[in-house]
Amino acid sequence: MTKSVALPEACVEALADTMRPDFLKALCDPVRISIVATLAMRTRPATVSEITDCCGIDFSGVSRHLKILKEAGILHSHRDGRRVLYNLDVDALAATLRAMADTLEVCQREAV
Amino acid sequence: MTKSVALPEACVEALADTMRPDFLKALCDPVRISIVATLAMRTRPATVSEITDCCGIDFSGVSRHLKILKEAGILHSHRDGRRVLYNLDVDALAATLRAMADTLEVCQREAV
DNA sequence: CCATTATTTGCACGATTGCGCAAATTTCAT
DNA sequence: ATGAAATTTGCGCAATCGTGCAAATAATGG
Numbered sequence: 246m247t248k249s250v251a252l253p254e255a256c257v258e259a260l261a262d263t264m265r266p267d268f269l270k271a272l273c274d275p276v277r278i279s280i281v282a283t284l285a286m287r288t289r290p291a292t293v294s295e296i297t298d299c300c301g302i303d304f305s306g307v308s309r310h311l312k313i314l315k316e317a318g319i320l321h322s323h324r325d326g327r328r329v330l331y332n333l334d335v336d337a338l339a340a341t342l343r344a345m346a347d348t349l350e351v352c353q354r355e356a357v
Numbered sequence: 358m359t360k361s362v363a364l365p366e367a368c369v370e371a372l373a374d375t376m377r378p379d380f381l382k383a384l385c386d387p388v389r390i391s392i393v394a395t396l397a398m399r400t401r402p403a404t405v406s407e408i409t410d411c412c413g414i415d416f417s418g419v420s421r422h423l424k425i426l427k428e429a430g431i432l433h434s435h436r437d438g439r440r441v442l443y444n445l446d447v448d449a450l451a452a453t454l455r456a457m458a459d460t461l462e463v464c465q466r467e468a469v
Numbered sequence: 470c471c472a473t474t475a476t477t478t479g480c481a482c483g484a485t486t487g488c489g490c491a492a493a494t495t496t497c498a499t
Numbered sequence: 500a501t502g503a504a505a506t507t508t509g510c511g512c513a514a515t516c517g518t519g520c521a522a523a524t525a526a527t528g529g
């Protein structure tokens with residue numbers, strides 16, 4: 246009788262769940278990276294205009310980048326009057342990154 | 358006298374060091390993600406031909422993807438006869454991801 | 470030396486991406 | 500209502516990217 250081991254399929258699924266292309270794609274652009282970094286150094290949400298100051302491009306481009314980050318689940322936003330406030334849930338993002346690390350190591354340990 | 362706090366500049370630098378665009382860019386393509394996942398589930402290095410079986414594209418494309426991952430410091434390679442073996446240092450990759458998570462959280466805690 | 474195997478690279482093409490500008494939209498103030 | 504402020508969206512353009520095919524390179528075996 247063979248020893249029971251985790252199925253390779255479980256790793257395939259776990260890796261597909263944690264290494265989501267849309268998540269990683271959202272983080273691969275220099276401007277979006279600086280947006281995330283900028284928001285990580287704040288406790289309060291920031292407006293599009295404030296965020297624009299940190300990236301050297303037009304605010305319309307910043308708006309598009311924010312949309313991409315939001316759709317990837319990295320940022321959240323809500324209206325406040327005529328402003329739109331964007332905020333980063335740092336703990337959630339950190340947890341996602343650690344989940345990737347954990348999954349990679351678990352799969353490595355179970356590897357043949 | 359004010360209490361000594363970490364300079365914001367330290368966070369800017371730490372974030373720039375950990376959230377490297379070339380690293381994140383290397384991980385943003387679906388094929389490259391599946392290459393990393395494939396190698397994470399192995400203990401032994403794999404040849405280009407073996408890796409090609411896991412991605413649905415031509416081996417020339419796989420070779421290019423491997424080059425990108427290697428230049429980002431994610432993969433290593435060495436020749437073995439006419440084969441070239443690629444391997445993933447899972448622990449190093451996991452450490453890089455956790456460093457990102459740690460830096461983000463540290464900067465968040467020091468944020469104003 | 471020649472044929473074979475494995476990988477890399479040159480090239481061209483189509484698709485995607487990021488960008489600025491201008492127009493549209495939303496909300497507020499007077 | 501009218502105008503101003505903040506953001507989003509449409510559009511076109513240049514640049515980058517991923518891909519397949521074919522040729523070049525590297526290494527082995529007969």
